[in-house]
Amino acid sequence: MKYRKLKFFTVAAIMVGIIAAIATLTLRGGDWLVLRNGDTKEEFARFRVSEGDEFSVTFIHSVNQYPLTDVYQIRNHKIYVVRTIYNNFGAGVQTEIEPGQKLEYGENGEMIVSGFDREMPWLSYIVGTVSDHILIVNGEEISLRELCGRNSKVEFSCE
Numbered sequence: 001m002k003y004r005k006l007k008f009f010t011v012a013a014i015m016v017g018i019i020a021a022i023a024t025l026t027l028r029g030g031d032w033l034v035l036r037n038g039d040t041k042e043e044f045a046r047f048r049v050s051e052g053d054e055f056s057v058t059f060i061h062s063v064n065q066y067p068l069t070d071v072y073q074i075r076n077h078k079i080y081v082v083r084t085i086y087n088n089f090g091a092g093v094q095t096e097i098e099p100g101q102k103l104e105y106g107e108n109g110e111m112i113v114s115g116f117d118r119e120m121p122w123l124s125y126i127v128g129t130v131s132d133h134i135l136i137v138n139g140e141e142i143s144l145r146e147l148c149g150r151n152s153k154v155e156f157s158c159e
Contacts, residue, residue, distance in 0.1 A: 031077055031158050033137060035144075038124050038153030045147060047137045049074045049158070054082070057144075060131035061086070064093050072120065072156075079123055079158050083114035123156040 030050035036043050049055070051074060058069040069085040086093050087110050094113055097103050101115035125144070127133050129151055133144040148154050 031074060033074070033079075034157045034159050035135075035148065036155045036157070037148070038155045044152075044154065045142075046159075047140075049137070051075065053138070055135065055137040057125060057133055057135055059125070059128060059133040061093060062128070062130075064088060068093065072123070074158055077158055079120045079156060081116045081118050081120050083112055083116065085110050085112050087111070120156075125154050125156075127152045127154060 030048055030053075032046040033049045033055060034043060034046045047055075053074045054071055055074075056069050056071045058067055060066065061068045064086070066086060066088040068087075070081060071083045071085070073080050073082045084094065085106065089095060089111075097113065100117075101113055104112045104114070106112055125133055127144045127148055127150060132146075133154075135142040135144055135147075144152070144154055
């Protein structure tokens with residue numbers, strides 16, 4: 001009888017362990033895009049992301065004074081810049097295409113430079129006082145000014 005109880009509890013413990021491991025892997029479902037205060041490291045927000053997901057940050061360029069959008073992608077639990085979209089040439093924006101990059105034009109004449117494919121281990125923005133920075137993640141538009149405050153240094157990481 002003792003042997004039977006021991007066997008039962010051993011099998012039950014193994015089953016619970018297997019179920020817990022499967023639940024952990026299933027519920028994880030990807031990574032988190034985490035936004036933190038660059039000075040205090042306080043967490044502003046986190047958004048669930050998966051391998052291959054893209055997010056973007058759009059703002060009015062401080063010198064050029066036209067909208068500029070940086071597009072990033074989640075790869076191997078890291079953030080990569082993949083393309084930049086802007087509407088006008090001018091000081092402070094890319095004017096030459098580097099090897100491996102290409103320039104295309106969007107439906108409304110915007111310039112799309114792609115082919116960066118560069119890891120961004122230190123991605124941060126300082127949220128403007130004159131214009132907002134808009135984060136688009138999972139199809140949702142988020143005002144970084146409302147979320148983080150004016151002049152906030154916002155650091156992005158994939159965790």
